[in-house]
Amino acid sequence: MDDLKLYEKNKNEIETLIHTVRIFSDDIGIEFGLDKCATITMIRGKLTGRGNIMLPNETEIHELEDNESYKYLRVMEADDIKQSEMKAKIRKEYIHSLMKELKSKLTAGNLITAINTWAVSLYRYGAGIIQWTKAELQQLDRRTWKLMTMHKGLYSRSDVDRVYVERDQKGRGLMSVEETVNYESHSLKKYTEGSPVEFIKTAGKIINTNSEDERQEYRNHQKTERKQNWNDKPMDGQHLRQTEDQAAKETWQWMKRGCLKRETESLIIAAQDQALRTNYRKAKIEKSTNDPKCRLCKQKDETVSHIVSKCSKIAQTEYKERLAFHREKVKLLWDFNVQTNKVIGARRPELILINKETKQCQVIDIAIPGDTRADSTV
Ligand SMILES: [Zn+2]
Structure with missing residues (x-):
């Protein structure tokens, strides 16, 4: 008791x-x-x-x-719920918890899980009782965004919606404070209004949920809307649209597991969202230059996928690196002209693995295409 x-x-x-x-x-x-x-x-x-x-x-x-x-x-x-004192208290505890997590060395996925579990849940408690306004909650989500960016957990120009999309849907899985509070208010309202005790039922009627939807509808609505918004954006959603059909689940394991360092994950996401400041972005989005062409080959638009795997200038240098290494039993040759008795045109395979004991060779050809060209390359 x-x-x-x-x-x-x-x-x-x-x-x-x-x-x-x-x-x-x-x-x-x-x-x-x-x-x-x-x-x-x-x-x-x-x-x-x-x-x-x-x-x-x-x-x-x-x-x-x-x-x-x-x-x-x-x-x-006291005579009523101390709204402003409670708000100040929760806000303070939230920022305190968030900073603790941001200062930790957690991997990208674990960092988000920690924030959802320890910080965002502070708002979960009291939702429906503490009367948060929409503006207050949105302001807090923006503050979270800012602090995460400062601590390299987010890339400032990354897509706003993708951050809140679940990890198995290729998002980053952060829970928005606003959505969490609204969902919990819905839950409390549903529970109290369904009570057989009359005065609990009456209390349920005055709970404000900030939306017209039913509880589950609200959640589904938010989920699909976020993903749709991201998908619809010309630059941010391009990668998602182009890889929707071909990317196998395994391709996104790194995202689902979230075991990369937060800086690395943020950078990859920023590249996918085309948030990196390439000439193409500067010309089309920021309008700070007129020329979207690649600064090396000067032929194609300088998009992220061009730089990563399509640029003819980089193809001659960075994509290839001469390498041969020897172990006791095997030898690996890379970018190596094979001497042949007869004239053979294609005698420069990408990898040759020589088994010194059995004196057998394996010829290996590798392709590392951009995600969008995976199907055509295979
Ligand atoms: Zn180029």
């Missing part, structure tokens, strides 16, 4: 009620935590001083002072 509230019409009746609770408490062997108990008297909704309540054993329950509040189920209350 904990967090018990007793209501009565007058002082005599409340004393009788306390006496009953006392008998029960004694029977089951628990004691009043008197320092945590408090009494208030209200007449027509206004706080009125009526003094402490004496208990039979000469101890007393003190009356709340004017600016004092008591905690009921972790929420500060």
Whole structure:
């Protein structure tokens, strides 16, 4: 038994009620935590001083002072819920928790899980009771975004929607504070309105959920909307659109597992979202230059996929690296002209693995295409 509230019409009746609770408490062997108990008297909704309540054993329950509040189920209350005090408190705890996680060395996926579990859940509690406005919640999501960017957990120009899309849907899986609070308010409303107890049912009617949707609808709606928004953006969604059909699930394991360093994951995502400042982006989005062409080959548009795997200039240098290494039993040759007795045109395979013991060779050809060209290359 904990967090018990007793209501009565007058002082005599409340004393009788306390006496009953006392008998029960004694029977089951628990004691009043008197320092945590408090009494208030209200007449027509206004706080009125009526003094402490004496208990039979000469101890007393003190009356709340004017600016004092008591905690009921972790929420500060007096004659009403202390909204602004609670908001300030939750906000402070949230930022404190967020900073702790950002300063850790967690991998990209674990960092997001930690933020969802420890920080965002602070808002989950009290949703529907604490009256957050839409603007307050959105402001907090923006603040989260800013702090994550400062600590390399996000790339500032990355797609806003993708961050909140779930990991198995190729997003980063962060939970938005606004959506979490709205969803929890829906849950509380659904639960209370379905109660057989009349006054709980009535309480459910005044819970504000910030949206017209039903609870599950709200969640589904948010999920599809986020992904759709991301998909629809010409630059940010291009990679998603181009790889939708061909990318096997295995291709996205790195994203689902989230075991990369947060900087690495942010950079890859930024490249996919075309958020890196290539000439193409500068010309088409930022309008800071007129020439979208590649600064090396000067022929094609300088997009991320061009730089990564299509540029004819880089093809001659960076994509290839001469390498041959020897182990006791095998030798690996790369970019090596094979001497042949007869004239053969194609005698420069990408890899030759020589087994020194069996004196056999394996010729290996490798392709590392951009994600969008995976099918045509195979
Ligand atoms: Zn180029």
